[in-house]
Amino acid sequence: MDMLVKLYDLPASDDTMSRLAADGISIRRALPPEKHKVLDWVRGHFSEAWASETDVAFARQPVSCFIAIQHKRLLGFACHDATCRNFFGPTGVDPNARGKGIGAALLLACLEAMRQQGFGYAIIGGVGPAEFYAKSVGAVAIEGSQPGIYRGLL
Numbered sequence: 824m825d826m827l828v829k830l831y832d833l834p835a836s837d838d839t840m841s842r843l844a845a846d847g848i849s850i851r852r853a854l855p856p857e858k859h860k861v862l863d864w865v866r867g868h869f870s871e872a873w874a875s876e877t878d879v880a881f882a883r884q885p886v887s888c889f890i891a892i893q894h895k896r897l898l899g900f901a902c903h904d905a906t907c908r909n910f911f912g913p914t915g916v917d918p919n920a921r922g923k924g925i926g927a928a929l930l931l932a933c934l935e936a937m938r939q940q941g942f943g944y945a946i947i948g949g950v951g952p953a954e955f956y957a958k959s960v961g962a963v964a965i966e967g968s969q970p971g972i973y974r975g976l977l
């Protein structure tokens with residue numbers, strides 16, 4: 824299913840970002856020279872399909888992929904406007920780094936970028952953990968959205 828998020832009512836991200844920064848974790852837009860490293864990481868930790876979507880995010884200017892880094896190590900990624908315009912995803916955090924707020928910070932970084940692009944709402948495409956999105960940014964389910972844009976995927 825897909826979920827809808829109000830971009831005009833996002834929670835402030837400052838506290839989350841400062842808390843992560845205090846642990847040496849930074850959240851920032853990925854740079855094109857990092858593409859091969861990010862794609863390898865996404866393929867290794869998640870799937871070839873997500874690596875393909877991330878590849879598309881790197882083809883945009885500005886790049887529509889955000890990453891979480893600690894001590895020059897990649898801990899997570901999140902993309903928007905990859906498979907469809909106005910869609911968030913895919914996203915993932917290293918299993919050993921989950922539960923620290925990294926997923927929520929990556930989500931907020933993408934949604935803020937989408938708001939700055941001029942969108943009023945964002946769609947979370949093909950949601951897995953609905954509770955994570957509801958809790959982090961007040962996302963609500965879009966009725967009848969399953970199967971959504973990924974129907975008939977090879």
Ligand SMILES: CC(C)(COP(=O)(O)OP(=O)(O)OC[C@H]1O[C@@H](n2cnc3c(N)ncnc32)[C@H](O)[C@@H]1OP(=O)(O)O)[C@@H](O)C(=O)NCCC(=O)NCCS
Pocket residue numbers: 912913914915916917920921922923924925926927928948949950951952953954955958959
């Ligand atoms: C979903 C995912 C990105 C969350 O990353 P994370 O860094 O662990 O998330 P956070 O620590 O920022 O969690 C934020 C809040 O959501 C909650 N949460 C996180 N994952 C959750 C889940 N799977 N189900 C329900 N709640 C969840 C956390 O408990 C936390 O709540 P709190 O603020 O009350 O403590 C991560 O679990 C992941 O990579 N999962 C596998 C890939 C995936 O499913 N991606 C999404 C595809 S749509």
